[in-house]
Amino acid sequence: MLSFFGDTFIADAMNIISQSLSIPVLIILLIIVVLSLFLLGEVIAEYFKNKNHKVRDTRDMMWAINNAPSIDEVKSIIKNSNIPSNQKVILSEIANSSTMKKSSREALARRLVEVEEERVDKTLNKTDVITRVGPTLGLMGTLIPMGPGLAALGAGDINTLASSLTIAFNTTIVGIGSGALCYVLGKIRKQWCDKALADLDALSDAVLDYME
Structure with missing residues (x-):
């Protein structure tokens, strides 16, 4: 008898906890849907902003730096x-370090590039988090209403069952859809970021070589 009451108490407690998570989920x-749409807008804006930048532009800029008559040029x-403007800031800071010793200039350049890599990682983490969390919350949103839905089915309450199933299906679609969208956005953005960092490395080396 004591075991029965203990099991009942635990089951009731778990039910209260799971149902209390419904609204937060x-x-x-x-919020994830809004963030996903915001990230989609960011990626579209980045595409139109950087679509005209080609590899030959980086090559031509490196030639121009090597052939410049002065550091002011x-x-x-x-x-x-x-x-991108953030790369201009980094390269300008490296160029402004012309009065430093060679080792100090190189250390400054490495640190500035590392800071940019950290910024890129934070940017990519946004989509990575949603990619993982979205489907998980979608699954939670699917399972949480199923408890009351099954109870309503046993009591013959079709309306409550239909409402619970509607919530379950909607949360599944929203969670998986957001995760899939951010997965694609993350892959696209990572390609762009890798290319931008490679260009930044090459350009920073060109500026450093000029000041030797």
């Missing part, structure tokens, strides 16, 4: 280039 899924080349 739905709210977080709604190097700074002008950087300022007037069509590379």
Whole structure:
């Protein structure tokens, strides 16, 4: 008898905990949908902003830096280039370090590039988190309403069952859809970021070589 009451208490406690998560899960899924659409807009904006930048542009810029008559001309080349603004800031800081010793300039350049890599990682983490969390919350949103739904089925309450199933299907679609969208966005963005970091490495080396 004591064991029966203990089992009942545990089952009731688990039911209360699971049902109390219903609203938070739905709210977080709604936030994830908004964030996914926001990230989609960011990726589209990045595409139109950087679509005209080609590998030959980086090559031509490196030639221009190597053939520049002065460090001021190097700074002008950087300022007037069509590379992303954050890369302009990094290259300009490297160019401004011309009065430093060689080892200090190289250490500064490495650190600036590392900071940019950290920024890129934070950007990519946004889509990675949603890719993993979205489907998980979608599954939670599917299973949580099934308890009351099955209880309603046993009591012959078809309306409650239909409502629970609707919530379950909607959360599944939202969770998996958001995760799939962010997975694709993350893959696309990673390709762009890898290319941008490779260009930044090459350009920073060109600026450092010029100041030797």
